[in-house]
Amino acid sequence: MVVVFVLALLLLLGGVHWYVWKRVVRDTAPPGARGRRIRRTGAAALTVLPLLSVTAFLSGRLGFPFWLQQTLAWPGYLWLALLLYLTLALLATEAARPFLLRSHRRPRTPASAPADAPVPDATKVPTPITPAAPETPKAPKAPEAPAPPTPPTRRLFVSRTLAATAAVAATGTVAYGTHSVLQGPRTTHVTVPLPHLPRRAHGFRIAVVSDIHLGPILGRAHTERIVDAVNAAQPDLIAIVGDMVDGTVEDLGPAAEPLRRLRAKHGQFFVTGNHEYYAGAAPWLAHIRELGLHPLENDRVEIAGFDLAGVNDVGGEAFGQGPDFTKALGDRDRSRASVLLAHQPVQIHEAVRHGVGLQLSGHTHGGQLWPGNLIAALANPTVAGLEKYGDTQLYVSRGAGAWGPPVRVGARSDITVVRLASLQA
Known part of the structure; x- marks a missing residue:
């Protein structure tokens, strides 16, 4: 199945690049030798760019030096975002x-004389004979002016106009989405009524941070923006719900260092996401402790007025470190309010079975690149926001960073301050 999926993906990628080459390069190139050169250059570029993107994705796993990963990441990842919106824009122009x-009308050409038109009889009209004039020296010929350039055909003009329109729209969209990511996440607020929460805990605030995705593009400056935003909100507790990194501690330790400045009265907690296991979860969990965060590995702690539990991500199952809801929640007092940290929204069904009041998750990025939200909805019960499943509420953050292309369109990055409300208040 994996081989079939990869082959289908490669065929799709090849087909999309061929379509872009056809509409942007082949259809807009002029006739003649110059057009052939343009078509060959375009074909070369649309061969190199996808190879660069694939290499950028695999560079970490192939053990490339981190400086080389950073060099490949910007053009490789941004091309994928540009390709997406260029393709969508071209399809819209169809x-x-x-x-x-x-709307094109062929220009009318002068009609030729009819074949049966009478021809004057030259024999009936005497031709006067004039004496031959003396020969005069011929004036030198003036140099011929260069012929004006041939205007493009209607089809070529339309193709160039539509291709330029699509390119401008795609470039503007990607530029806007990149600026959105580099500007940092916005802080949003949501109030969640939590069953069994005592009156004294009414208004307890949890800062939910997910999907920071430190890596070759998003580094220390990105972390500092997030830390400043979280500390400015002055939450009672901070919960980082997975996918903090896309790389090793050796490469990204300095980028994660500002997390040491996170401050909350009741502590800073962390659960793994699937990307932690790609990067090596054990070294990161050790380093996270050094930064002052408390990992909840299928574990639970008592906070003022409720139980805070955390489970490993399902990505840890391949490493024997998957989620264990029984260990984290099995022996708890269900008369107490409970909040569960779990990276993926699909873990909500286990949360419902264990009587959890609220699950906090990330993973989806809210789709990150529209229309990615439609695809994310096929694999996740909730893509973003607050929904209820049975007696359990699920809140899904859009995430504070971006994976792959540092671009977000239609899914602005966020940090969410969840305010718990007591039903007794």
Whole structure:
């Protein structure tokens, strides 16, 4: 199945690049030798760019030096975002193309004389004989002016106009989405009524941070923006719900260092996401403790007025470190309020079975790149926001960073301050 999936993905990627080459390069190139050179150059570029993207994705696993990973990441990842929106924009122009081409009218050419038109009889008209004029020296010919350039055909003009429109729209979209990520996450607030929460804990605030994705592009400055935003909110507790890193402690330890400045009265907690296991979860868990965060590995602690539990991500199952809800929640007093930290929203069904009041998750990025939210909805019960499943509420953060392309469109990054409300208040 993996081989079939990879082959299908490669075919799709190849087909998309061919379509972009056809519309942006082949259809807009002029005829003749110059056009052939443009088509060859475009074909070379649309061969190199996807190879660069694939290499950027695999560079960490292939053990490339971190400086080389950083060098490959920007062009490789940004091309994927640009390819997405360039393809969507070109597909949108297809509706206008037939209309624009139909509006063309062929220029009318002068009609030739009819074949049966009478021809004057030269024999009936005497031709006067004039004496031959003396020959005069011929004036030198003036140099011929260069012929004006041939205007492009209607089809070529339409193709160039639509390709330029699509390119401008795609570039503007990616530029906006990149600026959104580099600007840092915004802080949002949501109030969640929590069953069994005592009156004294009413208004308890949890800062939920997910999917920071430190890596070759998002580094120390990104972490500092997040830490400053979280500390400015002055939460009672901080919960980082997975996918903090995309790389090793050796490469990204300095980027994670600002997390040491996180401050909350009741502590800073962490649960693993699937990307921690790709990078090596054990070294990161050790380093996270050094930074002052408390990992909840299928564990539970008592906070003022409720139980705070955390389970490992399902990605840890391949390493014998998967989620264990029984260990984290099995022996707890269900008359107490409970909050569960679990990276993936799909873990909500186990949370419901164990009587959890609220699950805090991330993982989806809210889709990150529209229309990615439609795809994310196929694999996750909730893509973003607050929903209820049975007696359990699920809140899914859009995440504070970005994976792959440092671009977000239609899913602004966020840090969420969840305010717990007591039903007794």
